[in-house]
Structures are given as structure tokens and as C-alpha cells.
Amino acid sequence: MPGTIIIAGAGLCGARAAFSLRERGYNGRIVMVGSERHAPYDRPPLSKQMVEGENFIQHIAEEESYRVGEIEHLGGIDVVGIDRGRHEVTLGNGSTLSYERLLLATGARPRMLPGTEGLRNVLTLRSFDDAVNIRSRLGQGRKLIIIGGGFIGLELAATARQLGTSVTVIEGLQRLMARAVPAEIASTIAERHLQEGVQVLLNVGVASIREEDRRVHVRLADGREIDGDLAVVGIGAVPNTELAETAGLEIDNGIAVDAFMRTSDEDIFAAGDCCSFPLEIYSGSRLRLESWRCAQDQGTAAAANMMGAAVAYDGVPWFWSDQYDLTLQIAGLPGLATETVRRELSDGAFLLFHLDVEGRLVAASAVGRGNAIGRDIRLCEMLISQRAFPNREDLVSPSTRLKSLLAA
Numbered sequence: 001m002p003g004t005i006i007i008a009g010a011g012l013c014g015a016r017a018a019f020s021l022r023e024r025g026y027n028g029r030i031v032m033v034g035s036e037r038h039a040p041y042d043r044p045p046l047s048k049q050m051v052e053g054e055n056f057i058q059h060i061a062e063e064e065s066y067r068v069g070e071i072e073h074l075g076g077i078d079v080v081g082i083d084r085g086r087h088e089v090t091l092g093n094g095s096t097l098s099y100e101r102l103l104l105a106t107g108a109r110p111r112m113l114p115g116t117e118g119l120r121n122v123l124t125l126r127s128f129d130d131a132v133n134i135r136s137r138l139g140q141g142r143k144l145i146i147i148g149g150g151f152i153g154l155e156l157a158a159t160a161r162q163l164g165t166s167v168t169v170i171e172g173l174q175r176l177m178a179r180a181v182p183a184e185i186a187s188t189i190a191e192r193h194l195q196e197g198v199q200v201l202l203n204v205g206v207a208s209i210r211e212e213d214r215r216v217h218v219r220l221a222d223g224r225e226i227d228g229d230l231a232v233v234g235i236g237a238v239p240n241t242e243l244a245e246t247a248g249l250e251i252d253n254g255i256a257v258d259a260f261m262r263t264s265d266e267d268i269f270a271a272g273d274c275c276s277f278p279l280e281i282y283s284g285s286r287l288r289l290e291s292w293r294c295a296q297d298q299g300t301a302a303a304a305n306m307m308g309a310a311v312a313y314d315g316v317p318w319f320w321s322d323q324y325d326l327t328l329q330i331a332g333l334p335g336l337a338t339e340t341v342r343r344e345l346s347d348g349a350f351l352l353f354h355l356d357v358e359g360r361l362v363a364a365s366a367v368g369r370g371n372a373i374g375r376d377i378r379l380c381e382m383l384i385s386q387r388a389f390p391n392r393e394d395l396v397s398p399s400t401r402l403k404s405l406l407a408a
């Protein structure tokens, strides 16, 4: 008698898991429950492709595929409780559903700036509905204030400039994208924002925000006041762990899972932005990533393991960001490195190899136009997963093909 797999969260990870279950021959019931009313869609275009108008929602699969795959999607409703003993979840409308296995793919939500709750012109960007709302307020003659110089804020800055909006970015640290991106790459991107007319204020905090006459007034810690039509806060994301926490599952900077995406309950799995997981290539260090590919691949791994396989997730962390015609990509964890070796590529692009104290390649990062850096980063990912100790001269010299450094 086939059972039921419930997926809480209908984002990329949840949808990938649902389709993978069917691709692997699961013949029980699959129910995917999601807070958002939309069918699962990709988030990366939300900050990058607003210029194309309101049709920038990119669904993960055609509506028809859910029907053919017999994947039930309950949209616009939350999973509000888990009864582990009864193997049952409760939904926001009070109904219950029994599960044989449960996947938590609840993602993350934007961190809010305290004191700004309820302000109509202070927004965050996570969902399609957020993006539509923000898009409707951008354009010639409008002024946007972005609080936080991370990926989402800067991608939005680039998009808003392309729509003719005047943009100010306020960043509390000394440089942009300081948490995740090596300084050389961040400075190439920062220069580009300045050329495009973005006002960038560094090393200054926000003291208070208020709304008056439908305008937002941001008072900075140094006393300056900036005003605009809209402020968007991009200061990071918080994993949605409350459901797991209330159910008594282990939490450790996200819902804690093992390499097989299993939580502290053997019938409950978690994957994507909501979970933290150990990564074998970094000696089992526990990480939580907010990355498209990780969410997709963990959804696939969780599906296999919910069906009884033992597929350990061992992907090299990978992230990209598009701003104007520049793309940056990061593979691995640059924060573990003690040395950086630079290789110049054509057309102003460059590649950084990040080595740890023993000379092992632990990360690579690059910036360039269009897809100039994609192939090199892919080869670096392979070197990172092979735990390679490359020779520095080979890394610097563009005439040494990275492929030749890979172990057979």
C-alpha cells in the first residue's frame, strides 16, 4: 500500500523534490503545501529581470506537469504544525494530512530592520508579489533607497537604474558584498555601480526610518538624512525553522540535517535554504547556504533518500549574481583561504583562486561580462571537489588549461 509524502514549502527545492520522487518511480501520494498562492517559480529573476515588465515570473514547471505527475499542490496555505507521533501535519485551515515521510523545504525570509514593520514604503524582496510591488514604484523621476549592499540589494540597484530610477545604496560595512565576495571582485562591481550613477554610502548605519507625505526618510547614524519614494531592505535572510523547532527537531543555524538531508526524526527530511548540513569536502563542517543550485540538488537528494536510497549531498557551494552586463560566480568557500592567486582573462575578466594554509584550492571566484567565466569556474569546482593542491605558476598563467590540472 503506497504511502504519502508531504512537502512543506512549494519553492524550488520542494518542487524539485516532488518531480524527482516521480522520476525515481515513487507511486504514493505527493502533496506539496505552499504559503504562496503561485505555483513554484524561480527567485533569481525577481531582482534581475524586472526590466522586462510584470511577466518575469518563471515557473519551475508547466502546470500540466503537476497534473501528469499527480503532484498535488495546495497553494496559499501554511503547514502550521507537525505531530511526529501521529505522522500528521496540520494546515492553516485546520485540516490534517498524514505522512509516511515529510520534507521541510520552507526556505528563508528576509531579515527586517527593527521598527520598520507596517511601513508601506519600506519593503523587502523575496517573493514574486514583492517584486511586482517594487517594480510598480520604479522608473524615471522615482528615488529608491536600498539598505544593505549585498547581492539582492545590488541586483535591484542595477535593475532600478536600467529603469531610470535614481538609487542610493546604504551599507554599514566598509565595502559592498563584504560577507560573501572577495574584495577585488566586489570593487569591480562597485566601480560599475558608480559609473551607472548609483550613490553608494559605505560604513554608515541606519539610525531610524520614518514615513511622511508618502515619502521615506532615512536618518543615518552620522546625522545625514536621505529621502526617497521607496526603501528596500536587503540585509540578509533568516531560515524558516519555526515549524521544525515547535516539533522539537534539532536546529543549528537552520534545521539540522545529516548528509542525507535527514533531520533528528528519521521520517522528516529538510533541504534548501531552511537547513544546515555537513559538507564532506570541507571535513564535515556545517553550512547553511542560500543558493539556487544547492536548493535544487538538495531537493533531488532528499527525494532519493526519502525513498530509501543513501545519496549523500556533496555539492561544491556555488553562487552567481548578475549586475548590469557583469556576472560574478563563486565556487567553494573563500572564507577558508589564507592566500589568493589571480589569473587575468580576456576582456577585463579575472579569476581568483583561493588556497588554504596548506595550498589546497578551497574556492574560486571570478567576474566578467556575460558568460566569460562560466567554464573556468566549472573546472575550478571539479578541482575543489578533488581537493587539489595546484601549483601557483599554473594558476597564474592563462596558457595553462585548468582542465590539465584535473586528476584523471
Ligand SMILES: Cc1cc2nc3c(=O)[nH]c(=O)nc-3n(C[C@H](O)[C@H](O)[C@H](O)COP(=O)(O)OP(=O)(O)OC[C@H]3O[C@@H](n4cnc5c(N)ncnc54)[C@H](O)[C@@H]3O)c2cc1C
Binding pocket: 008, 009, 010, 011, 012, 013, 014, 033, 034, 035, 036, 042, 043, 044, 045, 046, 047, 077, 078, 079, 080, 105, 106, 107, 108, 125, 126, 127, 152, 240, 243, 271, 272, 273, 274, 289, 290, 291, 292, 293, 295, 318, 319, 320, 321, 322
Ligand atoms: C531576489 C532573489 C534573487 C536570488 N538570486 C540568486 C542568484 O542569483 N543565485 C543564486 O544562487 N541564488 C539566488 N537566490 C537564492 C535562491 O533563490 C534560493 O536559494 C532558493 O530560492 C531557495 O529555494 P528553497 O526552495 O529552499 O526556498 P524558497 O525559495 O524560499 O521556498 C520556500 C517556500 O516555502 C514557503 N513556506 C515557508 N514556510 C512554509 C510553511 N510553514 N508552510 C508552507 N509553505 C511554507 C515559502 O513561502 C516559500 O514559497 C535569490 C533569491 C532571491 C530572493
